[in-house]
Each structure stands twice: as C-alpha cells, then as structure tokens.
Amino acid sequence: MSSQRSILLVEDNPDDVDLTRRAFQRAGFTQPLDVVEDGVEALDYLFARGAHAHRASVPLPSLVLLDLKLPRLNGHEVLRQIRADVRTRFLPVVILTSSDEEKDLVESYSHGCNSYVRKPVSYTEFVEAARQLGLYWLALNRAPESGVHG
Template sequence: MSSSQSILLVEDNPDDVDLTQRAFQRAGFTQPLDVVEDGVEALDYLFARGAHAHRAGEPLPGLVLLDLKLPRLDGHSVLRQIRANPRTRFLPVVILTSSDEEKDLVESYSHGCNSYVRKPVSYTEFVEAARQLGVYWLVLNRSPLPGGSG
C-alpha cells in the first residue's frame, strides 16, 4: 500500500521499533517510518524545533504511533501538547502501548487520542494489527489536515 504520508513512531524500546518496522514492511506499507525515542524529541519533530528544526515547512506525518512509557516526557504529556496546538490538533494519534491499565486507557481518550491499541504479544498478531492500523489511518480515514488521507 502506498501513500506519501510518513508515520511517526514514538518508541524507546529498540526491539519494539524493529518489530514495528518489520510489521509495516510485511503488511506492504511503503511510506517512511520516522522514529523518535522520547517525548521531547517527538514534540521537536512535530513542531520543527531543536534537532528537528530542519523540518520547518515539511508536512506533518499522516499518523503518530505513540507509546505511553517514554523517557524525558511521557506519552500522555506528548498527547496533551499535540492536542493543544492548532497545527497538530487534528493529527491522528494512536496510542500503541503494552499498558493494559484502565487509567492509561481513560487518560489517553480524555486527552484526545484517536485510538488505543495494546501491543500484541505474538509477531503474527502484531503484523496483522500494523496492517489494520495502516489501512484504516492511512487509506480509509479522512483527515481535516492538509494532505490528509481519503
């Protein structure tokens, strides 16, 4: 499946980054998967500041896959700042986490996540989840952002 929109993966676990990259490749997605390892870097990427200042003027990713347990700034704080900024307010954000805690689920939705997905344990299930996420958010979903899908 092709789309010019990139995907931003915010994940600090190298094994989960590798698994996500392989799952998206196996599912047939060809768009770039940009990876940042903590919440501060995620915001720098999205708002084109700091080490990511070179991104000024570049389009936002088509999808953000956001882990909750991150160094420097957790996923909930990242999500709140994404939703507070007019430029990123409507950016599709999927929480992709190993947390099965009800409080994380409720807090994620209360701060405006578009979806909450618990990381599947098996590789086969993870590939299928990645395929379904990609199809829905990058192909079927319509976004109010410029260059949005649909």
C-alpha cells in the same frame, strides 16, 4: 497507500521499533517510518524545533504511533501538547502501548487520542494489528491537513 507522508513512531524500545518496522513492511506499507525515542524529541519533530528545525517546511506525518512509557516526557503529556496546538490538534494519534491499565486508557482518550491499541505479544498478531492500523489510518481514514480549518 494514498499518501506518502511519513508515519511517526514514538518508541524507546529498539526491539519494538524493529518489530513495528518489519510489521509495516510485511503488511505492504511503503510510507517512511520516522522514529523518535522520547517525548521531548517527538514534540521537537512535530513542531520543527531543535535538531528537527529543518522539518519546518515538511508536512506533518499522516499518523503518529505513540507509546506511553517514554523517557523525559511521557506519552500522555506528548498527547496533551499535540492536542493543545492548533497545528497538530487534528493529527491522528494512535496510542500503541503494552499498558493494559484502565487509567492509561481513560487518560489517553481524555487527552484526545484517536485510538488505543495494546501491543500484541506474538509477532503474527503484531503484523496483523499493524496491517489493520495501516489500512484504516493510511488508506480509509480522512483527516484535515492541519488544525487550521474553518
């Protein structure tokens, strides 16, 4: 598609990571898919801290796919910190979760997620969801490069 910036997948389930990777490949998206397994690592990746300090000169990903149920720091707190920082305030964040609970949906939007997608159960539905997510967020949507504008 238009940008070769990476996609950040924040997911601790290796089966879901593999499924997401295969779904994006099958849907024809060529962007690198970077994976972190917990909320603390997600923030380190985005803010170029700790083991991810080398990312200081690397552009932010074009999209974050964020699970809610994560070790160390849950997805709601990760989202809250992403939106609280001027560098990542406008970064597109899609909640990709198995949770169908109304409280998770409401909390995600209240913290500024751009979209909330429940993970489809079947592989075919997951591939189609990945294709639609990629098409919209990677090809059609326009987002500021960073939160420092105007």
